[in-house]
Amino acid sequence: MAATANSHSIFTHIERLSYLTSFLPDSITVAKEDSMINRVFTTIPVPSVPNGDHWPVFNQCMDILFGEDRRNTDGNLLFIQRGQYGMDLVVDYIRSTVKFHKIPFDIADIKVKRLVDELEKLTKNSEVHEPASRIIAEKRRPSVGIEVEDEDYSPPKQH
Numbered sequence: 001m002a003a004t005a006n007s008h009s010i011f012t013h014i015e016r017l018s019y020l021t022s023f024l025p026d027s028i029t030v031a032k033e034d035s036m037i038n039r040v041f042t043t044i045p046v047p048s049v050p051n052g053d054h055w056p057v058f059n060q061c062m063d064i065l066f067g068e069d070r071r072n073t074d075g076n077l078l079f080i081q082r083g084q085y086g087m088d089l090v091v092d093y094i095r096s097t098v099k100f101h102k103i104p105f106d107i108a109d110i111k112v113k114r115l116v117d118e119l120e121k122l123t124k125n126s127e128v129h130e131p132a133s134r135i136i137a138e139k140r141r142p143s144v145g146i147e148v149e150d151e152d153y154s155p156p157k158q159h
Contacts, residue, residue, distance in 0.1 A: 009105075010098060010108060013109060014091065017087075017091055021087040024080070028122065029081050030081065030083040037079055041089060044057060044061055058103050062111045065079045076122075077118050080122065090115070
């Protein structure tokens with residue numbers, strides 16, 4: 001599905017989710033291969049038709065794992081876990097679903113935003129810095145024909 005102005009939000013939220021996942025505190029358990037997240041993604045059949053309607057499967061997976069009724073007594077989502085069988089797997093699943101399958105971005109974005117909000121709450125006391133990709137991009141801005149060997153050098157602003 002081609003990206004449109006309406007789909008920009010979901011892509012931004014997916015990247016934010018991916019970024020926050022790397023800052024989950026140690027108090028969040030590491031998911032094992034038998035985690036609920038991994039079981040959901042390996043047992044619910046995915047339509048084999050490329051670019052087919054993947055929404056029912058995506059919606060089912062997200063609701064099983066992260067529906068509003070999936071909160072503990074403290075109000076936190078139950079299945080937030082670190083590692084390859086945890087939120088890393090969730091991010092990979094969401095990315096591939098959005099990239100290769102037909103889903104309504106506006107509705108899917110609500111589900112992704114719920115996860116972003118949850119991870120922001122869980123990481124608020126962690127040292128969450130700007131993504132390295134943004135810092136690198138800032139340093140790679142084209143210079144005015146001057147080659148710079150020092151990575152930290154930034155040319156003066158042009159008026």
